[in-house]
Amino acid sequence: MASKRFVDSNRDNAGDFIGVSAVTQSCEPCMKTNVSKTATVICKDCDEYLCDTCQNPHTVYKPGQHIIVNVQDNTSAPVIIDMKGMDKCHEHAREIEFFCQDHYKLCCVSCVLIHRKCDQLDEIAKVSRQTRPDLQALKQSLIKMQSEADAMIADCKQSETGFNESIAKISAEVDTMKDRIIQLFEEAKQKLISEAIQFKTAKVKRIGNKCDASLKVKEELNNVLSMCCVVLERGTPSQQYIYSEQMKEKRKTIESTIDEQRKITFSSTMTVSFPKQVTSLLEMGSNSIKLNYDGNKTVDTSSFSLSSPPRPVTLELLVSVDLHKTGDYERDPFLTGLDFLPDGRLVAVDNKNKTCTILNERLQRLGTPYKFKSKPHSVACVSHDTLCVKVGGAYKAVCLLSVSTDNTITLTREINTSSKFRSICCMSPSNMVVSTYDDPRPARMISVDGVESHFDHSLAFPMKTYKVDESTCTYVLSKNTLVLTDRYAHTVYMYDTMNGTSRAVTNENIQGPRGACVGPGDTVLVCSMDKNSIVHLSVDGNIIGTYPVDMQKPTSIGLSKNGTRLAISNSVNGNRKLHLYKISPAMH
Known part of the structure; x- marks a missing residue:
């Protein structure tokens, strides 16, 4: 089987979109009966390719002189290209032979019956000899579109890579923010505990002073109460009178001291409070971090958006005084x-x-x-x-x-x-x-x-x-x-x-x-x-x-x-x- 391929410097760039065309010489009579056989000879008088089977009927039954040469010897003869079905009518599966200018449509002999009343129905075999299409320009435009398709494919792959990189970056940024928050809370906790200990130390000192003062009062009360019991039980009326007068001032002093200490009160309870930003974050839960992407431009000033730049605001005057x-x-x-x-x-x-x-x-x-x-x-x-x-x-x-x-x-x-x-x-x-x-x-x-x-x-x-x-x-x-x-x-x-x-x-x-x-x-x-x-x-x-x-x-x-x-x-x-x-x- 003889075959030939067109080799073009742009073929490697053409790829699957254009494909590579195999060029063969087929027997034309066989092609008319939808049989594909490779031509071995060509009749130079009739300009027709023939297989071994069709060669004899061609010379016997077709009038005229017939100069038969082998295909390999006919280097100047045109080649027949396998059009891969492009030369067949899609409706009737027959060979395309005509072009209807009125409907801008390629037609087979069956289509001609429909287009017979059209003003301009050209036979392709004739019109193709008169007008040559600019296939070179078509080829260049196809190659250009192929390059654009390659670029779009590369963009798609790059976009997919970009998404993967974005996800990795988002994960790293969230981890960084998490670490910062943990560090911030740890530092705040240490500072809070330090303040609490300082506060406790100051209060304990004051509590100690109150306790010492109360112990002195109690010791003094023990002494005077002991004396009071002795004077009350065994003292003479004169002694009792003298003791009573002596204790009036001392009693006032002790009462004054007790009143002063009673006014000094302490609360042994300390609590912690958190700013609104922290409690708001907890209330939002997993919605506290927002994903930014094209088409998702919602502004939420109460949330913590990842990498979201601050936005302008509007001021609406409500009251003026x-x-x-x-x-x-x-x-x-x-x-x-x-x-x-x-x-x-x-x-x-x-x-x-x-x-x-x-x-x-x-x-x-x-x-x-x-x-x-x-x-x-x-x-x-x-x-x-x-x-x-x-x-x-x-x-x-x-x-x-x-x-x-x-x-x-x-x-x-x-x-x-x-x-x-x-x-x-x-x-x-x-x-x-x-x-x-x-x-x-x-x-x-x-x-x-x-x-x-x-x-x-x-x-x-x-x-x-x-x-x-x-x-x-x-x-x-x-x-x-x-x-x-x-x-x-x-x-x-x-x-x-x-x-x-x-x-x-x-x-x-x-x-x-x-x-x-x-x-x-x-x-x-x-x-x-x-x-x-x-x-x-x-x-x-x-x-x-x-x-x-x-x-x-x-x-x-x-x-x-x-x-x-x-x-x-x-x-x-x-x-x-x-x-x-x-x-x-x-x-x-």
Whole structure:
């Protein structure tokens, strides 16, 4: 069997899509009867390929001269290609011989019966001699499409590899976050136990003092009681009278001592409380981590999304109040500190009138404001009913206040401080972070027991001493990030207290930064006084958004514990306001 193959330089690139065509010379009479036999000779007069069987009938029965040569000797003759069925009509399985231009369809002799009335029905044998199709261009376009198909296959394989790599990366990131959380809890536990032991040591010392005093009283009572029994049983009337008079003063002294010791009370119970971020995480359970992928763009500020960048928010003004002097206020209110109790009540400290006031969701006063001895600067809510208020001036102290459900505010303790503090915020349930003024250390820590401490010396604080109202602070607990504003340098400093790194954030929208608070999703919200706006920052120092507010020189800011309400006040004499906003994730 004789055969031939077309060899092309692009054949290796063609692959399975185009295939490799086998070229053979078949007997034409046999092909007309659907029999495939290899041609061995060719009639050069009739230009017809013949097998050994058909050669004799061809020369005997077909008129004309017939020059018969072997196929191998006919090197210049055209070849017959096995079209693999492409030259057969799909409807009738007969050889295609015509092309209908009207219907743009290849036809066999059976199809011609249907297309006989068409205007242009060409015989392929004739028209193919007149017009040669540009098969080279077709070949190049097929090769190009094949290359594109190869590229798509490579993309698919790369995408699959990318998914596998993403899953491995996600697993590693979750493990890293888990290890960090475990480490954080272990460190928090050790710190908590240390604080508990310190607290216990101080209390046990006081208990010991009370016990010693009580033992002395008991010893003295034993002595005088013994004497009393002897005088009562055997003493003369004169002795009894003298003893009675002598014991009057001693009895008063003993009673006074007992009364003093009775007033000293102790609670031997200590408890632990967890911040809302931790309890929220437990409430969410396995939904606390979100998978981000194309088409899943839901923003959930209450969840911890893996590698999810912070998103902008929208502010919707709910209530606006003009702050003017009223009957029980001596001056126009100047709110220098704002924070929310866990139940949603707003706490505001008024620097000018030296008060702390509880407000409802309509910014209406609840209960009677608490009056301080000195001007308060800021407020931080450290538990469901406890406030820490920094009072300033010559009176350096932090006041711990309790707030009842009926909005009664009571002073529970005063902590005298060694430095002048301007702003105060929560670091943990038992520790606060404060900004200072007239002190070379711009930020410090203080516990609810009054123990002051410094941040690690590796933190590169600005080499400057701030004056009052030049700097404030806040603290992002989950990111271990201290935020410090510098009003006249138009800068917000971010300090990673765990790793000792820092960055200074400047931007045309950060002009005269004052009050700051932790924003949704562990971000930071800063009052930009000179721009009459709030700047939204990530702890990495990226600007997430800028939100104009309808007030001049916004100064104080506070976010509710559930992250849905934002309170802002300003510092313009004669035009002071208090705004309450609904804060929610931006749709886009």
